[in-house]
Amino acid sequence: MKITRIERIGKKKDKYLIYIDGERSFSIREEDYFKLNLYEKKEVTQEELELIRNDILYNSARSAAIRYVSLMLRCESEVRNKLKTDGYEQSTIDKVIEDLKSLGYINDKLYAQKYVYDRMKLKPKSKRLLRFELQKRGISTEDIEEVLSDFKMNEQDIIESLIKRKFGKYDLNDPKIYKRAFSFLVYRGFNTELINEVLNKMK
Incomplete structure (x- = not known):
């Protein structure tokens, strides 16, 4: 396998999109790009590609996700969209999400509780509209109904x-x-x- 094309991407142009054998393969941070000494026409083995995807890219995505959720409480769909926008593969995103959920960094029920509390405190809305807004954020029906039933809303x-x-x-x-x-x-x-x-x- 051979690297056939490299593009700089990201708002700060601090990531690289790597094409292997003419097809888009993965995106990688600038520091990892130089650390791995990647360049066009470089030969890459299947083992090296798996290492990049399962180790380098996973750690990069995990760090990005933790930084993102550290700023404020986020639901699963927000973290997924963030990582997707950053160019990570679906398989990497899935692994990171499961990891962060197991560690408590992502908790959709807690997110829904805070969301409803904040809305009722700042801009009160009907249960129907709150339910719709939470559904748009990918919160499960079970979590939504449980959270809304816990709030005494006349x-x-x-x-x-x-x-x-x-x-x-x-x-x-x-x-x-x-x-x-x-x-x-x-x-x-x-x-x-x-x-x-x-x-x-x-x-």
Whole structure:
């Protein structure tokens, strides 16, 4: 096997994309690239390629993932997307994810708990919208339902609190104000019948 092409990649151009026998093979950090003395037309054995993939690239991906989750709590899908964007192979990503999950660096249930807590504290939303947002982040249905059931969320109380906070100084009898409040609450994912019920009660 022979290295037939090398491209510099990454925002800082600090990684190299290696092609072997005309096909994209792997990407590698600059320091590892020079350490392994890679260059075009260099012959590479199958054993050397396996070493690169199973050792060098794995350690590089693992370090990148740990740095990423150290900045803030991340869910599995965020870490996967980060490593994919960095150019790592799927098999390497899978191994790193399993490693980090076993060490507690990745915990989707804990992520979901913090996500719901932060949203309810800063920007209260309906369970329906929170469920949708967590699903978009790849959180399992089981974890989502368990987390949401743990939170005591009376949506009528939440709607009343939001109306007082956002529209307390306005007259809800004014059709324009009523419409603005209604649209605001629909955007937060609340049921339209419940919204009307609470708005009419607070007029």
